[in-house]
Amino acid sequence: MKMQIRFNLVANLAAVLAITSVAPLAQADWKIVERPNPLGPGSAVDVLQDGKPMARLVHGEGQIKPFLHVFGTDEELVTNPGLDKSGKGAGLFNHHRGIFIGWNRVSSELGTYDMWHRGGPGQGRYDIVKFENTTSKNSGSIVAHIKWRAAKKDASGSDVMLSERRTFIVSRPGGEYTQVDARFELKAERDVSLGGDLQHAGIHFRAHTEVAKRNKETSYLWEPIEAEGKGRVIHDNHQWARLLFPIGKRWYTAQEMNAPKNGVKELSWRDYGRFGYFLPKQLKKGESFNLNFRFAIEEVDAPANAPKQSEAQAKASHQLCAKRYKAFLKSLK
Numbered sequence: 001m002k003m004q005i006r007f008n009l010v011a012n013l014a015a016v017l018a019i020t021s022v023a024p025l026a027q028a029d030w031k032i033v034e035r036p037n038p039l040g041p042g043s044a045v046d047v048l049q050d051g052k053p054m055a056r057l058v059h060g061e062g063q064i065k066p067f068l069h070v071f072g073t074d075e076e077l078v079t080n081p082g083l084d085k086s087g088k089g090a091g092l093f094n095h096h097r098g099i100f101i102g103w104n105r106v107s108s109e110l111g112t113y114d115m116w117h118r119g120g121p122g123q124g125r126y127d128i129v130k131f132e133n134t135t136s137k138n139s140g141s142i143v144a145h146i147k148w149r150a151a152k153k154d155a156s157g158s159d160v161m162l163s164e165r166r167t168f169i170v171s172r173p174g175g176e177y178t179q180v181d182a183r184f185e186l187k188a189e190r191d192v193s194l195g196g197d198l199q200h201a202g203i204h205f206r207a208h209t210e211v212a213k214r215n216k217e218t219s220y221l222w223e224p225i226e227a228e229g230k231g232r233v234i235h236d237n238h239q240w241a242r243l244l245f246p247i248g249k250r251w252y253t254a255q256e257m258n259a260p261k262n263g264v265k266e267l268s269w270r271d272y273g274r275f276g277y278f279l280p281k282q283l284k285k286g287e288s289f290n291l292n293f294r295f296a297i298e299e300v301d302a303p304a305n306a307p308k309q310s311e312a313q314a315k316a317s318h319q320l321c322a323k324r325y326k327a328f329l330k331s332l333k
Helices: 001-021 311-331
Strands: 030-036 043-049 052-059 067-070 096-103 105-108 112-115 124-131 139-149 160-171 178-188 192-195 201-206 219-223 230-233 240-247 250-258 266-270 274-278 281-283 288-300
Touching: 030 139, 052 160, 052 178, 052 219, 067 178, 096 230, 105 160, 192 250, 201 250, 201 288, 219 311, 230 240, 240 266, 240 274, 250 274, 250 311, 288 311
Parallel strands: none
Antiparallel strands: 030 043, 043 052, 052 067, 067 096, 096 201, 105 112, 105 192, 124 139, 139 160, 160 178, 178 288, 192 281, 201 274, 219 240, 230 266, 240 250, 250 288, 266 274
16 A cells, blocks of 8 residues: 555656646737727727736827837836827927837928928828737737828829838847837838938937936947947947936836948937937838847836946946847847
């Protein structure tokens, strides 16, 4: 009897160990939910992890352009909504919204349009024609097919200047920070010039409007570290830029990483929390312009020398940004 009991115990233990060894680790539940925008006009596409919002694409009627929100530790917005719930402009330079792309001079045979400040009927506008959203065990992906339309039409009846496939892959590496891989695949439907100036064109991040009232508390790091410029940094090897900013009693960083093939020459930054890379481009009909960026947004320790980081904190932050940039480059291979 004792031998039988012992045998059963051993067998049961073996079975448990076998199940444990082959059972997958618990994964976060990622979902994509399309719904009306709860914070203002237009529509929203939410990326949820275990029911908690990580990011939100805002688009549609009442919005001047599609853009991506990012949420903080307690589901607070860390990016600028631009509009209040009634649809009125809110805060400083409210045309800057979340993670976004645009040029203030998009020119073709159909005219020149400001696809940075304005959008809507009678103007250049962004029209999302379909979504191909997906989830995996580690991320949620928004894929939007977008037409950049003029206010005029050509002889064939087309008003499309550019066709775009925009992808935002949202993940939480190690559960430590929010990562957004942003891909913009543009195709010229006619000869098009994407121009303007570095303050009003490119791919940018805009922190919440609260930050504009606390602009003395923001600070930047970037690589190459030796490059300097007040609001404008010119260099042939832009790698990444990082903004430190406050939201309520918390502190956050937002890092934008630039793929070498993007062809970036200039970094634009402002102390009120808007920064990004400028990329003018001339495109012939049928030509493609593909851009890859990665954003990393996370809550961090309060600056030791508030509102500025200590030398040790800044050094550690620079090293972390460099490490993440190296991982980004590896992902592009």
